[in-house]
Amino acid sequence: MKLRNYSKVSVTTLSTKNRTMRLFFCFLFLVTISVEAQHTTSTKDSIYSNSLGELRKIEIILPDNYAADTTHYDVWYVIDGEWNTHTFTNIFNFLVAIKFAPQAIIVNVPNRYVNGFNLRDRDFTPIQSKDVDSSGGADKFLAFFEKELMPYINRKYRVSSESGLFGTSLGGVFAFYTLLQRPDLFRFYTLGDPAFQFGDRHLVRMAAQKLKSVQFRNTVLNIGGRSGFSYGDMARDAMDSMLKANAPSGLHWHSALYDNETHGSSVFKSNYDGLKYAYLGYYVRNARYQPTGGIVVKGRPIRLFLPTDNAEIRYTQDGSLPNRNSALVDDHLITDDPSGIRAISFSPGGRYDHELPMNLRTGDYLTPEKMLRATRQLPKLDLQSKPVNGQLTGVVAIPRDGYYVFQLTPSEGTQLYLSDSLWIQYNPADGHVRQTVILPLRKGNYILKLLHPAKKADDPSLNFGLYSSENGQDDWWRNPLVKW
Structure with a gap:
């Protein structure tokens, strides 16, 4: 089948890049x-x-x-x-x-x-x-x-x-x-x-x-x-x-x-x-960036993915509002300054037009805190770690400076802390939506706490994971440090 598009609103043609990543995030849709x-x-x-x-x-x-x-x-x-x-x-x-x-x-x-x-x-x-x-x-x-x-x-x-x-x-x-x-x-x-x-x-x-x-x-x-x-x-x-x-x-x-x-x-x-x-745009009416939040270091760009299948997502990088003539997203963006990026998913009838929420910010590396005596007894978390009574608490050893990605599908009451800072929690407005937070971490030990109340019958699996990334643009999902 040949498809000719004469419209001023053209349908995105996807590149062949990053197919593995698109498959990895297909859980969204x-x-x-x-x-x-x-x-x-x-x-x-x-x-x-x-x-x-x-x-x-x-x-x-x-x-x-x-x-x-x-x-x-x-x-x-x-x-x-x-x-x-x-x-x-x-x-x-x-x-x-x-x-x-x-x-x-x-x-x-x-x-x-x-x-x-x-x-x-x-x-x-x-x-x-x-x-x-x-x-x-x-x-x-x-x-x-x-x-x-x-x-x-x-x-x-x-x-x-x-x-x-x-x-x-x-x-x-x-x-x-x-x-x-x-x-x-x-x-x-x-x-x-x-x-x-x-x-x-x-x-x-x-x-x-x-x-x-x-x-x-x-x-x-x-x-x-x-x-x-x-x-x-x-x-x-x-x-x-x-x-x-x-x-x-x-x-x-x-x-x-x-x-x-x-x-x-x-x-x-x-x-x-x-x-x-x-109905172009209906499929991605709740589209969001992946990672969904976190910190980006100037001079250390990361790769942002967007779900461009059956979608028309256009973007700008200067903080201006995109229009139907702005550049099309080709499944990902590279940036070290997310504050200037704005993207809108357009639909032909305008019904499903929406701006993708940007929850990433520029910042610096996070550093490990000194471990108190009471916390030194916490278990070391790795791929063999298992939750106890709906909780996973322990010490994560960050092996080198770099980006690290926390991935979680929270249910009601779920919270994820790293060194007492809350990074992921359940939002009733979003429901059971997968969240991925990217953080630049210095080498050292961090306390990770995942609180997960009693699971309801219709709650999805948490699918929690902590992954290491060499440069923010690699296939970080291949490098798990902790998975539940």
């Missing part, structure tokens, strides 16, 4: 695919449309735990629903399971048939065309969505303020027409192999005239489809060129080309890529 968060509750319904003058059947697919919670969910409307909804729902379930997207309500909007004739040609096309029977009814179909279907769903279900529209082929034409006519009706517009050649490229010309004057507020558009002859034959090349020249800053768009696909098979990839792009 790895999940087990399970049956929870699946869409299995389905309700058949219908609504009479005054705009269309007919009864329209619909199907509402709810998350499994909809009845048990109070969450307000995004809503995705799937047109050509009789053949698109099953695939769409399965892909959405997968993305929810791997934490790439939140749960959502899915509304299946099937076509209406009269005497075996599918009225999609009527509903999806904005103008009459001699090449398409009964064409030109998109305005009425749009009125059905805006004035009848969406208000009905909003009244009946717990919905958020954001929704999406998924359409393929002529359905993609309708979705793009809706984007131009009612840009605020949906937050997300996802198109699969859209037939932009319809009406002698009517939408391409219309968009060129209207786009610069349309006010978009972080609207997200994803277009996927076939490469090769079809790319030009269906006027996708012309639409991409037009968007590149005219798309305003409030429209975040992405276009992808797929080799060796058919008009039907490209829908699958368009669906998958469109949902990933719509």
Whole structure:
């Protein structure tokens, strides 16, 4: 699959550097695919449309735990629903399971048939065309969505303020027409192999005239489809060129080309890529630097890692606030002055934009304190040390000057001290989040105390470790001094 990105908001391309480190920190984001968060509750319904003058059947697919919670969910409307909804729902379930997207309500909007004739040609096309029977009814179909279907769903279900529209082929034409006519009706517009050649490229010309004057507020558009002859034959090349020249800053768009696909098979990839792009940033909505805190010595730079998979994280080093044109993070930064670094994880719709908290500071080496007689009896801690009654207390021998990393996944009440200074503790706002603190230590003996109250059944393992680092940039996780 080739991916072409013409958007002003491009998706990070990861380097091949530091693969081992990324695998080491995958605990932050790895999940087990399970049956929870699946869409299995389905309700058949219908609504009479005054705009269309007919009864329209619909199907509402709810998350499994909809009845048990109070969450307000995004809503995705799937047109050509009789053949698109099953695939769409399965892909959405997968993305929810791997934490790439939140749960959502899915509304299946099937076509209406009269005497075996599918009225999609009527509903999806904005103008009459001699090449398409009964064409030109998109305005009425749009009125059905805006004035009848969406208000009905909003009244009946717990919905958020954001929704999406998924359409393929002529359905993609309708979705793009809706984007131009009612840009605020949906937050997300996802198109699969859209037939932009319809009406002698009517939408391409219309968009060129209207786009610069349309006010978009972080609207997200994803277009996927076939490469090769079809790319030009269906006027996708012309639409991409037009968007590149005219798309305003409030429209975040992405276009992808797929080799060796058919008009039907490209829908699958368009669906998958469109949902990933719509929720870009959700996967790393709680992203933070690794190490998460500590002290950095001027002239002794360390390596800061950031989770750039399925993310767009941009940064500055002069203390200024990053924007969407700032430099992209390529999975790590080297610095001896973290005070000037600022990084923001951006999302196309702005929903998951957040600045990564910087909890490192510049400073000097810590020095060992003189051991009091009462503490000289403490055991020496090493890889064989075991906790007693939920505590690990003893003396750590630091063999040489350098950086040392303390790693811990704290539970409620957990505290980690080094020579009476508290460095890691449980924060209810963060929950069970792995913390890694890097400290520059002089050679000598230090008292380490790890307090861990009675573990609850659902608490994760502490995964405590103390690691040595030669220069702050090496693979310190390979050098454990103490592990629990």
